[in-house]
Amino acid sequence: MQKVITIFKNHKKKTVGLIIAALFMMGASQVLGSRDNKPIIVVTGKVIEDKFEQSVFATGTIEVKGQKEIFAKISSPVVEIAVEAGQKVKAGQVILRQEADDLVLKVAETQAAFDGRQSELISLQSNLKTGQSELMLVTKDYERKKALYELGAVSLQELELAEKSILLEEEKVRLLNEAKIPLLKAQIAEGQVALERAKDALNKAVVTSPIDGTILSLPVKENHPVQMGTLLASVGNLLEMQIETGINEVDAADLQIGNEVEITSEGILSEPSRGVIEYIAPIAQLERTSQGDQTQVKVRVSVGAKEDFKLKPGYSVNMKIILIQKDKAVLVPYEAVTQRDGKDIVFSVDNEGKVIAKEIQLGLSSALFFEVISGVSPDDKVVLNPTEGINDGVRVKVNDKN
The missing domain is CATH 2.40.420.20 (conserved putative lor/sdh protein from methanococcus maripaludis s2 fold)
Structure with missing residues (x-):
């Protein structure tokens, strides 16, 4: 009897366990199902x-295309400034003058020395002609006396004197032809060079514009000393602008000369200006940027400007280089x-x-x-x-x- 009761209890426990397990699985299934259905x-x-x-996007700075910088070619104070920054000038127009008193004196001295040698050359050439004429006369005289000597009409001494006259005149002509005149011509040639140099130095004291354009800068003042090599002025055409920038090597691979460029400048331009790529460097170079060292390709963008163009040289701009467009x-x-x-x-x-x-x-x-x-x-x-x-x-x- 006891054995039967034990078996019954064990069976009851198994049944309860199975029921609990079934209920757990149903609950889990519902929980999982609710999770699967949650969006x-x-x-x-x-x-x-x-x-x-x-x-491709980039930044850059507006520059004047073909800007010319003028440097002092002599060490001398500026005595006159004939223009001001922002003024339009023509090629050859005087920008400034440097002190040139010493140069004027040098030109005068060199010119006088040159003129003196020229006069001396004329004199020697005249002497040469005279000597050649005299040589012809003494030669004829010798020929005449030689004939008379053979007839016994003149003495040997007279004939020898006539011969010496020929030798003397020949020596004079030879000296003029082979020594004095060539030497003087060489001195005149040297004098010509010296004179041209003196005039060139004097001309350098007058600084003129090499192109039609606008005076962009005049960093010197009147009566201030200037050393050779000092920047005196810069000139450029404000209607021809450009932007040089560096494009990273990945983006640069897609660039082509002729790509259009939109140029913007916050607070200055109400609508983008237009440009076009005119130059792409043949090699890439490692450049230090605000983002670290980058391998970049130099690119130059030509910017068409008008009289009322608002972007000035030195302004920073943003650029959008358009590679491909589709409507x-x-x-x-x-x-x-x-x-x-x-x-x-x-x-x-x-x-x-x-x-x-x-x-x-x-x-x-x-x-x-x-x-x-x-x-x-x-x-x-x-x-x-x-x-x-x-x-x-x-x-x-x-x-x-x-």
Whole structure:
């Protein structure tokens, strides 16, 4: 009897245990089920159809193209400034004069010495002609006396004197031809060089504009001493501007001469100015920037300016270099694109909050958008920054703030 009771108790315990386990599994199943059915909160963006451009952004400083800097060629104080900064000038117009009293005296002395040698040369050349005429006369006299000597009409002494006269005149002519005149001509040539140098030095005291343009700077003052090599003035054409900048090696690979550039300057320009890339350096160089050392390619942008152009040399500007433009393209936010199994995917959300995975074919890209060749349509709503939990068929709730 006792054995039967024990068996019954054991059976009862097993039954209660099975019931408790079943209830636990049912509860867990409900809990898990409730979790699976809970929608995931997401932020979405919209696929749009709009104009598209692929651009590179950079900063730079406005410069005058072909700016000419004029440096002092002599050490001498400035005695007169004939223009002022901002004034328009013509090529050859006087900008300033430096003191030149010593140079004027040097030119006068050199000119006098040159003129004196010229006069001396004329005199020697005249003497040469006279000597050549005299040589002809004594030669004829010798020939006449020689004939008379053979007839016994003159003495040997007279003949020898006539011969000596020839030798004397020949020596005079030879000395003029081979020594005095060549030496004087060489001195005159040297004098000519010295005179040109003196005049050139004097001319350097008068500083003129090398081009038509505007005086950009005049960093000197009247009566102040100036050393050779000092910057006297800079001149440039304010209607021909440029910007030189460095583009990182990745972006520079897509640049081409002729790319259009939009130029902006906050607070100065109400609408962008236009420019065009006119030069791309053939090599890249390591440059120190505010973001550290970068490998950059130098680029020069030509800027067309007008009389009322608001950007002045030295102004900092922002540039958008336009690589490609399309009037119409399907665009998806950059954050919506992810990769699954090596494929480009976006997750669109239908009106019932259900996720639909869509494989897409990408085209160009910008800082904010990808161009989509196929796979989505304008006005599709797509999940931004999808997590691993976002998959095809998952239910989501769109954040009301989006």
